Amino acid sequence: MTHSHRAPTLRADRAQLEQLPVSVWPTAQQVAGTQRQGRYVPGSVAHPAKMLPAIARHAIATFTSPGDFVGDPMCGIGTTLVEAVHAGRHAVGVEYEPRWAELAQANLALAAQLGATGTGHIHQGDARHTLPQLAEHYPAQLSLLLTSPPYGPSTHGHIRHDRGHGVQKFDHVYGHDRNNLAHRSLPQLLDAFTEILRAALPLLRPGGIVAITTRPFRHNGELLDFPSLTLQAAVAAGLQPVQRCVALLAGIRDRHLVPRSSFFQLDYVRKLRARGIPVSVIAHEDVLILQAPTSGAPLTQGGVACPLTSPRRRR
Template sequence: MNELPTPASGPEPALPVSVWATGQHAPATQRRGRYHPDGTAHPAKMLPAIAAHAITTYTQPGDLVLDPMCGTGTTLVEALHLGRRALGCEYETRWATIARTNIDLARAAGCGQDAAVYSGDARRLDAVLPADYLGTVDLVITSPPYGDSTHGHVKTKPGEGVQKRNHRYGSTLDRGQLANVGLGRLLSGFTRILAASAAYLRPGGHIVITARPWRQHTELIDLPAHIITCATLAGLEPAERCVALLGRLADGEFIARSSFFQRDFVVKKRRAGLPTHLVAHEDVLVLRKPLA
């Protein structure tokens, strides 16, 4: 009888899991010391821990990471701190300027990898990014705009009640901004962005998209499911579907993190009879560019 081989000594390597524990620290704590305070006004910043987890999982040091809708540059900053090169495109000049400032902060902290932010419309990425980058990107990370009920900040003033702020992208009259158009145009525009990004991705490279559903009046908009369709139309292959937690795991419990506005929104919807819940995670959709 053949004997089974003796297992090697030492701890077993941790297996990857589809639930990412990316909310162990509050967003402000994750950003402290790495990001300029002016970026706080952006309506929908990606959590640094989510970007860092995706970069660590799908790239190696020295790889090139692209965010075609980079906002204030969270993906780029986390890539630099992990020893990757970073490339971004941002539609609104205001946020592109802050993204460049955040890159300068990363360089001042000792991050020496190349990084650049270009201003322009990601639907025409070929007219924004240099052709030298075509087929060289190892990982694309991005997130589409969605649901103003999940974004923004609140402030209170005596006699004026609760007022919401920083929940809009630029001018509401700017129809080139995908956050200001209907769902159909949002999805068609995002499909174009994915197709344009895929041209810069190397064969076998990954695209990571974070998104969440939201309620528009009483209707649930299942944006993650729509995005899978967009990615398929853009010629990408679904690879994984994960969950990035926005709350903290502690002693067998899950402690949700939410803003005042998000809690107020849920309370009002439940009073109206809608079984709305606090947002406690981001859907993480992982696509792959075919090898052929």
């Protein structure tokens, strides 16, 4: 991939992204470990890029009602599913790596033990092939599809300090299967993500919501506008952009942001700054909100996406 090949697409998608209505989600009032404590089995921490549980909780509370179905075609350790069943929703997920699929199943079992009233099911496999099969069992049933594509290896992982070897990074890869999309080139990943979203459409209710968490990241020193590229992939799949949400990865205290950055993220920023690259620690993730086709009125006016008139709660 060359910069000249992708630059026009980035400019076009950034303009579309910036036209969307914006809201802010205060999703890091507690640190990630506290959010997961007691709700996830210990092995879950090994996953390199877990969704923050509060992001999943906020999306589920905003766009669904108890009894609704929630899905995640790239569910990792099952954060979307666990938070859905605890909220009285039903959930279905797909995960490519057997290791993470097993952990997701263990997390759902723990949720049931803790009294979660929803039900959840995990299917291990490639979402591009598994989703068409699931569409036969869940036709037009999902109110919300909440997911995140693999991205940004520089933002993943954990560190430990070894007296003999200094600071070492670990648990920073999804798996070693080269067919995992996390190991594919960016154009291949985006094409596959479009295919996954397109395959998920038959599972969504008319007008159902798709929420995608994403963030920019650096590759070989170059900043990649991954939210814009993700938006392009979703639009190509047939989804309509509706809203852009800023899910804070920093807490709010006395009207000030409280950083939640890991040691590794801070160390990465220091090294880039030492090379003259002006960067800051990550303070938020973008959550792109899109809508599946409906049989009603169009979702746009004058080519600009309109905000949802109301959340998909039904009381």
